[in-house]
Amino acid sequence: SWIHSSGVLPQAAPPPQARFFPPAEGPMLPTGSFTNRVAFITGGGTGLGRAMTTTLSQLGATCIIASRKLDVLKQTAEEISRQTGNKVHAVQCDVKDPEAVSRCVDQVEAMTGLPDVVINNAAGNFVCPSERLTPNGWKSITDIVLNGTAFVTLELGRRLIQNQKGASFLAITTIYAESGSGFVAPSASAKAGVEALYKSLAAEWGRYGHRFNIIQPGPIRTKGAFSRLDPTGAFEKAMIGRIPTGRLGMPGEIANLAAYMSSEFATWMSGAVVRLDGGEYVSMAGEFNELRRVTPEQWKTMEAMIRGTKGS
Amino acid sequence: SWIHSSGVLPQAAPPPQARFFPPAEGPMLPTGSFTNRVAFITGGGTGLGRAMTTTLSQLGATCIIASRKLDVLKQTAEEISRQTGNKVHAVQCDVKDPEAVSRCVDQVEAMTGLPDVVINNAAGNFVCPSERLTPNGWKSITDIVLNGTAFVTLELGRRLIQNQKGASFLAITTIYAESGSGFVAPSASAKAGVEALYKSLAAEWGRYGHRFNIIQPGPIRTKGAFSRLDPTGAFEKAMIGRIPTGRLGMPGEIANLAAYMSSEFATWMSGAVVRLDGGEYVSMAGEFNELRRVTPEQWKTMEAMIRGTKGS
């Protein structure tokens, strides 16, 4: 395959350091941390959204999950509810459509009242050379990710403000929101837009009792993400090779961080952007990190050459 | 007025240090720097776009300016052309509309061939508490700023690639693209999206001979910007009070920077984000900068108190 032949992949087995970094299991926060609290999670039927819903539900929250596929949502809701004993509601909503969002929030108000916790997690993405992107291809991503997040956030925010109710808002973005990245330009742009929106509202809506924060996940194997970002599976190994902790993330790790950031333990956190990526970003971005490939023997040679240098 | 009564305004006259920072006049680059080069500038009929067009035209470029108001464009084109002796074309184009963009680029190809220099400068903005924003209000800004920039950039980029022609792309964003800002959330989000798009393409399309860079202007008095951001004129004085160089910027200063970044002197610049704001951003962002209000006498008192502190 292209990745193998291009030599990106130095190793097949997971890097040995992964043993130092085992993922934790189960929720981190105290039992009952979200009792009597309502959480609204977009894209909560699958992947990371499902994991965050599970954790909040385990911690006592009443959850509402919303996305396009009602059947998927309903099945997830039932499974989580059965596991945790707490109610999970499923509401159909295409976040691209402001009227659908408004109707969805009507339903939420009727079912549970306005939420205490909002997680904007719904997204779309696929890899594609930018010269092949049509305007519709561009909008298929940015309409969900940027406009969708804005419509959900502004609609809920407006109603919460009218009701003088505080809330914690969280958005799930990505590690390339700040740096940008080729081959996923619409996603990078839309996620950067989401981050700016959340930082803007953190400053503006604190006075209404609202907090706004962001998680930037690194690579975590979910069907939705990986089937469109790494359809051949070749890229995954390259990523693991450059992640300092030597492994992909697990959905439950994002869920514990999200629960903390949405909880009463984080009432002083607002406008924060938390990267959780095994160190991948700093590893990629630092100019000399490729020198990890230099062997101890080669270092000796190099040190001798450096010491032998005279002048500038 | 609200600003006066709220005490934001310590001084009426421009800060005395402004005399150290007089704006330069006239183009910086060597005469003829853009001879035989074609520059395409969106929003080139007014404000900063007009200033950049003037400078490029003075330096020898054939310019095309594009926006919605053909009459404004035509008048600007004629005035600049008369001043510089070089051709300036006016093309009507609503950048929100991908078909209009495509037709506009057809016209450009017919008139001048594909451009060597592209400047995405068109934008919309207005101040508004976010709880008053409707979905349409949100889209009225993001459709121009983010989608408009993407449509123009992707359409021109695709055709340039097909023609194996290199080009320099520049986007005009703002100093609050990274930090976000309340009361201009749609603009902050869209501009952040533009920055991520340009950084993404800088990485991806270098192989096709394209460079992508960004200018973040601070406050510069133009009718378009100030009438919608500071309709009462009260905020301007507050801004000047916190700008370290003690004055607003001038359109010609952005134009000289833009010309440099688009020129043969900057062929190694790509993926760069250049802030030109008189120092306003660092002045706002730094937690202790308000201590500029402490007088020398008060410093003496404070130093004595600090020296007298024992332990932690």
Next chain:
Amino acid sequence: SWIHSSGVLPQAAPPPQARFFPPAEGPMLPTGSFTNRVAFITGGGTGLGRAMTTTLSQLGATCIIASRKLDVLKQTAEEISRQTGNKVHAVQCDVKDPEAVSRCVDQVEAMTGLPDVVINNAAGNFVCPSERLTPNGWKSITDIVLNGTAFVTLELGRRLIQNQKGASFLAITTIYAESGSGFVAPSASAKAGVEALYKSLAAEWGRYGHRFNIIQPGPIRTKGAFSRLDPTGAFEKAMIGRIPTGRLGMPGEIANLAAYMSSEFATWMSGAVVRLDGGEYVSMAGEFNELRRVTPEQWKTMEAMIRGTKGS
């Protein structure tokens, strides 16, 4: 006082939104999260360091606190130990001095073995116009903050690597590490240096089982910080006025975040920079956030003026 007369202070009482953001009390992580784990905290005798030590000790860690004043350390160690029932060791160490650091780590190895958790929290700071800074004044801060952190981190890291032992490193920096700030330039520079060091090592030392992360606290009243940063107490009120959550932070809030980041729940976090500041940073940095002072009545006027604007 200067702050009052300069009009920075719009309100005397805490902003009303503070009631939405009450600080949580007590540790967040499950009991026993740090049982059989050793934590080394510089500056652990006072302020935030003391709070982090208390939380880790409550969660089962054996702690070692190190700084210059052995009497302060001993008293803190005893008080915490009495409260939690877990051992807290006090070791004298001036982190500026590499030999003192080496001797201190010898003692740690002898007492507890090398640590699983390292928190670099020791620092010095004072407000001062930069033109009054002598080279010694500059070094009095940077030697502690930057060199001290480096010496502690490199010494512990080297020995941990030799022993093939993994560890979590955390550094406490500040919200002005990225933006810089006047009047605390040595601290800003040194803290920025610490952040770069930790991001560098996150990339480089993952292969040895080490993680490196950063917390940037906003303003939290501790004697050590506030007596040298706000000796008159006037600035505190100005800060509260611009913090979206309407209050200062509490040491226990930093402690819970630090415990999470140092725990088994965060093994996939490395190279992360987490701001915990009540939203102060985004509030300061966003160009239009001062518009929070505009009243609803004034917004109506402004909206009418904006709507009346024609053209650019």
Next chain:
Amino acid sequence: SWIHSSGVLPQAAPPPQARFFPPAEGPMLPTGSFTNRVAFITGGGTGLGRAMTTTLSQLGATCIIASRKLDVLKQTAEEISRQTGNKVHAVQCDVKDPEAVSRCVDQVEAMTGLPDVVINNAAGNFVCPSERLTPNGWKSITDIVLNGTAFVTLELGRRLIQNQKGASFLAITTIYAESGSGFVAPSASAKAGVEALYKSLAAEWGRYGHRFNIIQPGPIRTKGAFSRLDPTGAFEKAMIGRIPTGRLGMPGEIANLAAYMSSEFATWMSGAVVRLDGGEYVSMAGEFNELRRVTPEQWKTMEAMIRGTKGS
């Protein structure tokens, strides 16, 4: 060699796109831009410092270059002066030593008066695994880069303020100052510190007529840098492979940017950080940029797979 065998190097010849990005030659600014102006450049005897001195001298400045090796400085001074016809002074100065800095500024005052333009360019660096760094190795870099820059800047700044004279300060840092980088941790830390110092002073000393800006160069072949960062020459090819513009930078390109930023055309620029790196940083940092290795044929396959994906 290690780099070849590890497969980092896909190509031997410069990437074909380099032909789109030829470096410009000669100064960009108008003749006489620096006439009657004095420029002080640390490390001006070699590499980038020499190039900046040459350009400023060509543009009319009286230059003073300062570093440790007086013989190198004198030869450079004479060669530049012969070429440009303008005076270049050589002053011995070890920037680590505050007293040497003070004596050096005494000499400057005597020879030319205080400077209008200050460029902090002196630095040291070498690649080294961080676990091999001694405290002295750490300080050998940070003392020059961070303390040296601070001592020069504070000493000149203090005297300029006393004389009520404005000035432009520029610091040369690096693209890994923000991201950090393994194997050059002391340099990353010190350069990050320099950036924070310059942003701090941009905010604080505007009122005295001073501007502070930063250039972050990407890789440019100079003896001083490359002999200690890439002694075998193997890494250079890897870097070129990931630079979107397909080539290293040239000293004259930095010199033209530095001249602009120090000139009367940039009086409104302060607190700015300008990256000039051929796009290397965004190319490294963006998570999916490695997909540049995917061939058009492989894209077809991948697109078919993505389109075939159903659900999340």
